[in-house]
Amino acid sequence: MNARAVFTQLAYPVAGLALIVGLWALACRLGNLPTVVLPSPDKVFYAFIDKLPLLLVEGWVTLKETLYGFLLALALGLPMAVAVANSRTLNLMFYPLLVALQSVPKVALAPIVLVWLGTGLESKLAIAWLVAFFPIIVDTAAGLRATPKELVELARSLNASRTQVLIKVQLPAALPFVITGAKVAMTLAVIGAVIGEFIGGDTGLGQRILVASGNQRTDLAFAAILMLSLLGILLFTLVALAEKILCPWYDKS
């Protein structure tokens, strides 16, 4: 990308953001809204700076819950997807089930998970895992099944073993699908962790939002939401970066 393209890609979103924040500030001033209802952008910004150490500590907690849940989903989802995609029996038994389970609102299980695992890191991690797991396994299985038939036949015509076909053909071919699943999973994992924090425990950004709202510190709640958004963007960018490194061919072909 040349400098001009970079400028265009950056300038327009920044202008859009500035416009919205400007309208928000204007609405606060003209509408004479109390801070408890809608704090103006500068108050949110002030709260963000003022409470930055607290937000960072709580953000770190949420980050860990999200990341562990996501990594666990990846570690369990990939081998299970391989099993489902390569075994006709397992596929017939579980694939329809997985697709059906994907539409179950997993966060509805959160209170039960808290009963099982307590209010510490484990339960938040488990909820994050639960919501992140399905997109990873479903997308990976879809990717493995979408491997071009010719490539598998080519390998087979050379007497390749099943392991060779899996490692040299199927997994690389499925990688873009895995990453697509991972992007969705990462976004969902953040939501899962925050839901877990809403329901129980006393740490994390979710808990901070809850407490600040309860104390009528809407500005602080907004600041925590801002931190949460930054966290989400950071994690998503990490996956997008992994995509650039692992499958640089993908968006061009």
Added chain:
Amino acid sequence: MAFGTISNVRKVFPVAELGLRAKEPVVALDDASFIFERGELVALLGPSGCGKTTLLRIVAGLLSKTSGSVRIDGREVDGPMGDYGFVFQSPSLMPWRSVIDNVLFPMEILKRNDKAARARAVELLELVGLSGFHKARPHQLSGGMQQRVALCRALIHKPNLLLMDEPFGALDELTRMEMNDLLLRIRKETGASVLFVTHSIGEAVYLADKVIVFSRRPARVSKEIAVALPYPRSQTTRFTPAFMAAERAASEALGIVPHAEAAAS
């Protein structure tokens, strides 16, 4: 004994393999028999869906036959042999590999990916005119260039038989002619035997020592045409009487034009 003997090969896909809607088994190949010698280029010509691709996949060992026998180089084919080269209609390159790593893929599977293999890959890429493209990714190449890479990939392990399934069918006419000449040059340099599936009469006659004409489903060999044109052939060969005679014979066998004798009487 001939290098390749295909005798009475029959392939029936049973209902169970055809999906839920199928009511009766499909006879993809009724009765195919022909022989070919080492180093011969044989074109399998027929209308779409006439089972010539099925036959090619049976010879490759990718598909089981219902009955009959396929012997290549003295061995009965009953599964992948590992020493054939295969070229598909689409280049089917791996987008995650560079050009040279695509060419070397068979050597990796065969666990023979050494220095000599690399040197041969470089040589082959030079032979097809892609010297400067070792590090390029497939998506950076045109369709014709990608098919050249696929050709190198099929040749890297020095197969004694090259199986080609309408390899140039998706290319434009000019590129296709270029690729035909390239294939003839490669055949001359490597001495490989080639089975070449096509539905282009001109291509079949231009390339082959022998054209095997298939009839419509259920497919059987309806005629064998020896192409009496000397090699090396060039595009001017297309305008010789012998070429046109061979094209006419193939067209008659396909039932596109009436038989010469029948028309005369």
